[in-house]
Amino acid sequence: MASMFEAMARHRPEWLAQGILMRAVETEPAVRALMIEQLGENLPREEVPGVTEEEVTEGGWRADVCVAWKHRTARLELKLLAGFTRRQEEALKRREVDLLVLPSKEGRELPDGVPVLTWKELADAALDPCLKRLLAEVSASSTWRLEEISGSELEQDLNSFVGEREERRWGLMYRFLSTVHQHLNEEAPTEYRASDGWARTPKGEEPYYGFCFWLGDDARPRYWLGFWRSKNTKKPVFGLSAPSERGPPVLFEEPLSFNAGTLARRILSAARGYNCQPR
Structure with missing residues (x-):
């Protein structure tokens, strides 16, 4: 039986995952605290930041999600399906990417000092049972890999x-x-x-x-x-x-x-x- 994430995502899992993350940042203080910890910033834990999507940087890289506190904006790259494109790799080298969200921290060669969170870590931090379940299911390969097509x-x-x-x-x-x-x-x-x-x-x-x-x-x-x-x-x-x-x-x-x-x-x-x- 398909997971709840797979049933909801249908053919657009990366877009659903983006929306789930944005919702978690807006509503889950523990998720925001985890992000602040990874960013190494002294930001107010109680502040609810603005959250936007698909923001283009000066270097031409399009941030999947931008989280804007009063005195800090973090640009996030989310990964579910494909590996890093050349433009994304260049953005990583230029330090335009403030935080990566990946299915796993294993098997990735990343520039030193780039903060990384996994979907499971976000799921563990979330309290809302529906968000927790969806975040946990995001990283499961069975929810998005398509090994065969008729x-x-x-x-x-x-x-x-x-x-x-x-x-x-x-x-x-x-x-x-x-x-x-x-x-x-x-x-x-x-x-x-x-x-x-x-x-x-x-x-x-x-x-x-x-x-x-x-x-x-x-x-x-x-x-x-x-x-x-x-x-x-x-x-x-x-x-x-x-x-x-x-x-x-x-x-x-x-x-x-x-x-x-x-x-x-x-x-x-x-x-x-x-x-x-x-x-």
Whole structure:
């Protein structure tokens, strides 16, 4: 049976988690006290700060949540799905991120001195039973990882995406690609570098939803992975390509089996093989 968080979140777990955290900061003195302790600030525990979302910094990084006391504003980065983008990593290095909220403190290389809280720590501090339960369920991987997606589900999501004219995250495809991204991080932690954004279309080609990445320190080749329609069959596929001056070679297209772990291993194998080819 789905957890309460999963049932409420449906295809937008990161947005629900953001709202839950904002509510906890506004209503839970113990949660605010925990944040103040991590920030190392001498702030009044009884003051109820203003809480806003999606605030853009001077460096271009968008803070998920901003908590504004009278004499201090803390900018928070919340993590559920994907790893850190390049822009987020740069914001961490510039100390624009005042507090990170992560599923776990393990397996993350962070700049020294960046305060970190886990969703479980926030849950332990909360008193309201509903908030406590939701915060505890946020970090459970079963509530957001999507290891498989069916062809019919992909068809529906891709059709909706192609017909939409504005940028936004597309539920099942986003969750699945975030899970692929997580597998790639786990399989090749020292090689794999993901892009700082998700693309709607790559330079005027057929509608595409995915992101680019690199292997190692080289800027080339840059690989694109994601969903598009096959030029031959017009059916939805998951694929990997490596655009270059010679054209955009498609390294593979998978029309049937959409398993995140299997595809991550196939991506790495194809990309490493392509890296070894003479240019």
